[in-house]
Amino acid sequence: MSVNKVILLGNVGRDPEVRYPSQGQIVASFPLATSDRAYTTSAGTQVPERTEWHNLVMWGRNAEVAEKYIRKGSRLYVEGRLRTRNYEDRNKIKRYVTEIYVDTFEMLGGGQRPNEAVKPESQDLTMQAGSGDSNGQVPF
Numbered sequence: 001m002s003v004n005k006v007i008l009l010g011n012v013g014r015d016p017e018v019r020y021p022s023q024g025q026i027v028a029s030f031p032l033a034t035s036d037r038a039y040t041t042s043a044g045t046q047v048p049e050r051t052e053w054h055n056l057v058m059w060g061r062n063a064e065v066a067e068k069y070i071r072k073g074s075r076l077y078v079e080g081r082l083r084t085r086n087y088e089d090r091n092k093i094k095r096y097v098t099e100i101y102v103d104t105f106e107m108l109g110g111g112q113r114p115n116e117a118v119k120p121e122s123q124d125l126t127m128q129a130g131s132g133d134s135n136g137q138v139p140f
Contacts, residue, residue: 004081006100008054009108010034012074016058016066028063029099032056032076055099056080062102075108 013031031053038049080102
């Protein structure tokens with residue numbers, strides 16, 4: 001048995017880039033930033049805030065919702081899977097990119113009813129109530 005599960009809570013770095021590949025299914029991609037807070041160790045050493053950037057990819061209904069509602073600065077709770085792919089750039093150098101294929105997500109903050117979530121396209125395609133409390137916070 002194996003598990004490939006990613007859970008992120010962060011801020012969108014730019015508006016989603018939406019494409020319609022030849023298969024006809026919509027794809028949205030955009031970066032998400034997560035940060036570790038700055039802190040001071042017991043020895044007095046200051047450790048600065050550290051930000052990680054994650055490449056998110058959404059397909060189908062999730063991508064449609066992203067195109068309409070997600071904007072730079074939006075706060076998202078995301079669940080998905082890691083995927084790594086490679087390609088050759090213009091200079092024939094092999095490059096690798098790791099992406100998060102989003103299964104479900106919740107938009108947190110203003111501009112949305114609390115507890116809205118989007119389920120993966122293999123399930124019901126309507127927006128469903130999430131598991132957060134009444135003010136839209138993640139339950140942990």
